Amino acid sequence: MVEDVNDNPPQLNAVSYEGSLGEDSLPGTPVLITPRIEVTDLDSYPGSSWELRLLGSASALFAMNASTGSVYFRGGHLDRESIAAYGLLIQAIDDGNLTTYANLTIKLEDVNDNYPIFRKSNEIPQYATKIADNDIGSRGKSIRDRDFTNSDGSTQIIIPESLSVGSKVTQVVADDKDVGLFADIRYLIESQTSYHHGGNSSAVPQVTSTNTFSLEPKSGNLVVAGKLLPDHLYVLNISAIDGGGLSTMTVVSVNVYDVNDHAPQFLLPVYYFDILEGSYLVGEVGGVTAVDLDLGENSKIMYQIVVNESPLTETFPFRIGETSGMILATGQVDREMQSRYQFSVIATDGGEPPLSTSVEVHISVSDSNDHDPIFYGYQTIYSGSERFKNYSLPVYQITVPENLPKGTIITKVFANDSDSMTSGNGIVLYKIEEPNSPFGIDSKNGSIFTAMDLDYETSSSLRATVVAIDVGTPTRSASALLDVTVTDVREDLADRLFDVEQYVVQVKENSEVPVPLLNLSGSFARLSEQGMHFLLADTRYEDLVSVDTESGQVYLIKSLDREEQHEYKFKSRTQQMRDVEAFSASTLQLNEVWVVIKVLDENDNPPRFNNDGRPLVGAVLSDAIFGHEIFTIEATDPDAGPHGAVRFTMLQSGPADLARHKFAVDSLTGRVSLNCGPC
Known part of the structure; x- marks a missing residue:
């Protein structure tokens, strides 16, 4: 093992x-x-x-x-x-x-633990060439010398107002240290606002929401989406959002500067001025005004006069304020030498290059104001002297009762100015000289009215100075005195003073005036006992009739024309001399009577043919028989009755008088017919 x-x-x-x-x-x-x-x-x-x-x-x-x-x-x-x-x-x-x-x-x-970070932007759009001269910098400074990222990391872009929709303004770019989906960034405009800075640092900007720009979400390209307003700052809050939902915000400021794309435009197509003849050191004639829709220097306008496309000569009597547009007379303007001037005014703006436009100016030379207004219709003249100078003033005398309501018209003055109405020298306006006068006056028609309550016991006699002043340059004026006697108010009458409510008189038209119409003193004995006098109640007829205050005799003071008006109706009244009663056009008071004037016709209008002076032409066939109607002559006469009846007759046309043998005219109808036939 x-x-x-x-x-x-x-x-x-x-x-x-x-x-x-x-x-x-x-x-x-x-x-x-x-x-x-x-x-x-x-x-x-x-x-x-x-x-x-x-x-x-x-x-x-x-x-x-x-x-x-x-x-x-x-x-x-x-x-x-x-x-x-x-x-x-x-x-x-x-x-x-x-x-x-x-x-x-x-x-x-990777986990989404990093926020997107915007890059510093130094991109310069190709169209951004200059910085406007207000909040951005001096005019003409190259925009390429400007750092487009502010110290706080926000971006400022400067663009012209002429940028079209769809144009790229800039590109925002953000980086994310994460990878994959977490580094996939999308861009979004969270809000965009604008305000007009206008170069006025003291004004509080009015911030408004807008949708002028759009942002491509993937590329970050910021493009124009609406009309750009010059001298406006657009502030955009832009977010960069990664795939994990983390976001970062930056601010992009877009400053829009004005482009000189508007020529000056005059407010009127042609300017017309009037000037009084004379010698002028410097006199204002009138101003021309042009407006330029651009802003800043682009909207500043300079004016220049051009005569027949040539510069001004030393003898030309007009100049213009270069910045005000005020036309000035600076020499001798003689209407007899030249009554009208015509030239052009050119308005040029301060843009680069400058834009200009022109307008025609017509100046009419008017006659000088050399006539004073003259009063008419007054009762007497007051003469006096002041500072060794004698003067005389016309005096309007009137009696009014103390119980007149405030605003009641008591009389009317009239002044005429012989100067031209067209130039304004002959237009007369009225005023009361005294500032606290109890009377007021209609500045246009001269009607004088009570401006406060009158009191007989306080003052039975009042005086005011009426001034008639024309609107010429310089103005000329005349004065008249208004003497007003204030009467005490008696109690209302118990019964009618006149025997009848209406008198009817007849007057031939074209009568020589004055014409006695009637005498209102039928109850004169009674009236005399009461201290009553006669007067015309309706002041609208003061130029037509006159009433003798003592005798009650009514006179026609204006010749009448029946064809113009065939009847007049007005009221006369009796009252105490210190009384004034308000006039009513419809109600007949106990002390009033109607007077009706019926105008009798006179044969003062010749008949007139209705063919406006053109010859009447008729044609007759050679075989026409006797009595054949050729045409009818028509004529009218505006007179009444027999005076207005027209008769026709044929005048002798020559020695042979052949026409009267061959033609006949009906004296009543004017029918012209054949007097032979066949002839």
Whole structure:
């Protein structure tokens, strides 16, 4: 029998092994090894044995069961991104110190323990050539000199407003130290807002949500998805999300600068101005205004006058404010030498290159304002002197009762200006000179009304200064006095003062005025006892009739035309001189009476043919018989009754008077017929 000796080392079943372990494993976690570690020893003697040992620098992290070969994680820091695999040596040793070795590589399996990290971006879009001159930097600075990543890691891009939809703005890129699915990154815009900075640092920005940009999720390309607004800063919060759900956010700021793509536009297609003739050192004529939809320097406008496409001459009497657009008269403007000027104004913006547009300007030279307004219809004239100068003022005298409601019209003044209405020199406006006057005036029609309550006991006589002022340049004015006598109010009447409610009178049209119409003093004795007087109640007819306050005689003061108006109806009244009663167009008071004027017709209008002066042409066949109608002549007369009845007759046309033998006209109908036949 041969006794065995220890002459064979233990044998491992492989020369190398691979193990795997999750990088987030806890101590005691077994390492999965392929193939399974197995040991054989050909020696066989009593007491023979072997064991497995783990050798290498990483053996402190791992432990091996000496008999089974199972490997466990002892504990410690594992990070696949720092050390992806550990190399160890497996030693099989028997009791005689015979050994065999095999390699063991333990690879760490990735777990999603790293967030995506955005790269610093220095990409410069090809269209980004300049930085706007507001919050970004000085105008004209090369954008290629700018670091597009801010100190906080956010990215700022500067683009023009003209960038079209679909254009790439930039690309965001993030890295993930993990591998596989955990390193597969998708990009997403979490939010995007914008605000208009406009170069005004003191203004509070108005932040609004927007969808102006879109982001390709795989490539990270940021593209334009909507209209870009100039001088707007767009702030985008962008996330990078890996396959395991970990995400990182960065901020991309897109600053849109203005492009000079709008020419200035004038507010009007043509400008018309008027100027008063005269000699001007510097006088404003009027302003032209152009607007530019661009921003910043691109929107700043300079104005220039061009006459017949040539620069201005020294004798040309107009200049323009370069920045204001105000046209100035700077010389002699003589209407008799030249009544109209026509030239062009060019508006040029401050862009690079500049854009411009032009507009025509027409200036009409008007006559000077050399006439004062003149008052008419006043009752008397007041003469006086001041500072050795004599003057006279027209005086309007009126009597009103103290119980007039505020706002009641008491009279009307009229002033005429002989200057031109077209230029405004002849347009007259009215005002009351005294600031706290009890009277007001309609600035356009001169109607004077009560501005406060009147009180006979406080003041029975009031005075105000009425100023008529034209709208010429410079203005000219005239003044008149308003003398108002305030009367005490008596109690209401108990019965009607007049014998009738209505008087009817007839007047021929075209009568020479004044014409006495009627006398209202039928109850004069009674009225005199009561201190009553007569007046016209309806002031609308002041230019038509006049009433003598003492006698009650009503006069027609304006010649009438029946064809214009055939009847007039107005009210007259009696009252105490200190009383004024409010006028009512419909209600007849106890102290009032209707007066109706019926206009009688006169034959003051000739008949007029209805053919507007054109000859009437008729045709007659040679075989037409006697009485054949050729045509009918029509004529009208606006007069009434017999004066308006038209008769027709045929005038003699020559010595032979052949027409009267061959033709006849019906005197009533105007029917022209053949007077022979066949002729």
